[in-house]
Amino acid sequence: MNLKRYLPILQWAPDYDRSQATSDMVAAVIVTVMLIPQSLAYALLAGLPAHIGLYASILPLALYAIFGTSRTLSVGPVAVVSLMTAAALAPLAEAGSPEYVAGAVLLAVISGLMLTLMGMLRLGFLANFLSHPVISGFISASGIVIAASQLKHIFGVQASGQNLLTIGQSLIQSIGDANLPTVLIGTGALLFLMFARSQLKPLLIRAGVNARSADILTKTAPILAVLVTTLVAWQLRLDTQGVRLVGVVPSGLPDLTMPSMDWGLWQQLALSALLISIVGFVESVSVGQTLAAKRRQRIDPDQELIGLGAANLGAGFSGGMPVTGGFSRSVVNFDAGAETPAAGAYAAAGIALATLFLTPAIAYLPQATLAATIIVAVFTLIDLPALKRTWRYSKADFGAMLATILLTLAHSVEAGITAGVVLSMGLFLYRTSRPHSAVVGRVPGTEHFRNVLRHDVELCPAVTFLRVDESLYFANARFLEETVMALATRKPELKDLVLVCPAVNHIDASALESLEAINERLKDAGVRFHLSEVKGPVMDRLKGTELLSHLGGQIYLSTFEAWQTLTNNCVKSAA
């Protein structure tokens, strides 16, 4: 039972049959064709030699098939995590240098260890602290930064930078050195891919191809661009024209690599690895959950941490880079009919074959083609309407989102995501620190009580009913004290104050002390302090506290009961 939880492969492998195998293999072929250019491109985006992307698409996929719980998630290099890898490594070494590659390997290992540990400690809930607007803003902004960072490859110039400002500046300075053949290849690939994304599918359908095949054919456009531009570059010896190609890469499968044991480097990369882990996990779980729900399956977020942890450890020990579950590939895998994680293992075999036999051809692949595939791919990440939607619904959420976007664009991905998390937590704490509260009166002839400012209700001058619409805890304890004491000092005729608690889900130690202080101060002022509609779990904890033993008034099950008891001798007036 427990073994099945930690080794989800045992849940499906025993009943694996030929029909499932056929479906999985078909999906794997399509995913492999998509993954080859993506893995090369995302390695380039991370500032790494292209073949590192292939290395990160073999062992990680096989390990995720054993430890992961999503049936259709496609693990491997993805755009946002690759950008974060580049940002983490930029201060350490020059892109592409052996130290830089060693840093990427170490980042994958640390991230793998963190994810596995978080999974074993069942810390999947940590991902909940990334709010939707923050993650959406972060991904949109990352998409923009990624697209901008690839323009240098389209123009064939040297440029650098980790944010829109530095990238822009660097591009403007170097644009004069643009290489014409590179620009032709880059913009050609870009236009072709944009055309394929928006026009190819309807054209194929009109030509008589059925919808599903048309969809899948459209997805092969990047590999087509890769094939054509590689052939052109080889035939015309474009490297002699100043077109930058991927160049000779080591052929053969990756060797087992040991990560650096330099403790200082581990410390330097720890925070980046944590951010990469959490962002990768959130992205992966969102895709996994959406796809699982469509087939009424479920994924286990804590086991997903272990699955992604194993994948990253696999990436690290086979000379790869940080990986996670990618959105577009997973959707293709799902649509192509993948039924079990075995599809991922078959795709790993496909990439292994490519690594063994296709690397000589890859040497002639222009970097501009890869940049074009990245730019077109990240367009789908940018969701600007989300800004408008969020603005309309909640100004606070919009604030957190905007801060995330601006900092990601203008400073760095790490600053953006950190500010978003801190700000959204702070805004939540701030909001709950000033809860909605209302003096309520009785709706005449009923047992209902409503805000005196919004409704015509009955009141009794000597009794005040105060309803607080929030759990009571340290951040609003002082607010509570001030609200109650302001009511008491304002009304000298006050004899009874009832705190109406149906929305109080919890009272922490600070709020308990505040309630005790309120009780004592009201006693000194000759006012009895009562509570009504205290929830069962809250009441259970209050038993045995000083508040209950010293309470000046009573605890009433319902506010109406308190009203009947306390307002007996009262001339009621309408508010």
Add this chain to the structure above:
Amino acid sequence: MNLKRYLPILQWAPDYDRSQATSDMVAAVIVTVMLIPQSLAYALLAGLPAHIGLYASILPLALYAIFGTSRTLSVGPVAVVSLMTAAALAPLAEAGSPEYVAGAVLLAVISGLMLTLMGMLRLGFLANFLSHPVISGFISASGIVIAASQLKHIFGVQASGQNLLTIGQSLIQSIGDANLPTVLIGTGALLFLMFARSQLKPLLIRAGVNARSADILTKTAPILAVLVTTLVAWQLRLDTQGVRLVGVVPSGLPDLTMPSMDWGLWQQLALSALLISIVGFVESVSVGQTLAAKRRQRIDPDQELIGLGAANLGAGFSGGMPVTGGFSRSVVNFDAGAETPAAGAYAAAGIALATLFLTPAIAYLPQATLAATIIVAVFTLIDLPALKRTWRYSKADFGAMLATILLTLAHSVEAGITAGVVLSMGLFLYRTSRPHSAVVGRVPGTEHFRNVLRHDVELCPAVTFLRVDESLYFANARFLEETVMALATRKPELKDLVLVCPAVNHIDASALESLEAINERLKDAGVRFHLSEVKGPVMDRLKGTELLSHLGGQIYLSTFEAWQTLTNNCVKSAA
């Protein structure tokens, strides 16, 4: 009106009369007598020359009388803030050196600027994020560290350290050099002060002194200890015996000093100044509020920030150290009958006179006496029963408290308070991320709905009522999705799911997206999604969202209404 808010002195000064002046002056004399040894001692505790304490007790008191809102708060050097000052300056320079003194001045200036700015921006609520258990644990632990740090003066040895471990180690290494006359003076003063605190008052009362005078006389014990030991030290020329005395201090009032303009130093001290500001503010406001409530007065926390900010700026520009409102002195001031902040201004005049005429005598004051007054004073800060009380009421709050105490004792005051704040926020977020939720059924024959696990209630197999007892926001949005979808997958006969929302005070953008996702997924599964008992303000915001326009089901004002509509054709069963 507005002027009166920013200059609270205008609220009382125009009606100030002779009777108030008399009361204030009596209180001021008593507070001055108490403040002289305290200000010297706390300067020593902060690692500063003793007269800096006097400097910090003149201008700050006068400025607080103009800008502060508490009628009875006694501002000046206090134990915890002095300890924090020492902790902030220790890494910068050797205690007592000119750079060290300049650091203390700068700390007061930065803290004063921060407090004033926070007051003008109305950021008084920031103090709410220090929970009671954290502040109580922090003050207890600081008391222990302070007492330990003073033992070196009692033994007359050289020792250092910022936490219990380093102080203890340092003391053990140096204890062999203990100086006998110092030990005699120190333990003598300690025993006398302990006797005075616990036994003197009842003795005086039995001797016929009335209770209030006995109380005030007891409070003069420290000045008596100072006088006696100073005389002894002078007569016996104890400095030639190796007893460390306060030594010659500059006589005369402090000069106006300009703080250092070294920007690097400002940056180094910024975080410490922020912590000192917030801790000082919380301590001060707690005392101020407690005393104000006793006389049915109120204080304005935001204006208190400005008052304390002015006091610290005054301290900085007159060569002093960070100050705040002290607990014991304020209580004495209150009990002695102070009626307006003018009492503080008179005490400032008293300290000014002492600075002008008593400094030659102070030269012979043994440091051991001051250490004894500190040790006895901080005993009142240590509240260990609070640990037990908190443990019994809330394990989470106890965890935050214990972490604060252990880190303060074993690492540093700054680590302790920071860990406490972060941990208590994290625990609150964690708790609200896994809210209490229950499937509810109808209490037969009523309009009430209760947890099916706790009560005998009516159920309908095709309709599930789920109540969530928490606001819905990013940290519990995924929890909500998982809870609802688990219910839906578990019951294939389900046709309607009602989310019962009386405890939902807020729905943020993340939770809105989750509700939309739940609605869509339930639709796919042939289940209608309904809401009931949505609060007015929450409903207002939901209007115009996709959730409402695409909702599979209805919104019901009451759960009973939903029950009547949805369970019409249902064979009800008891749970």
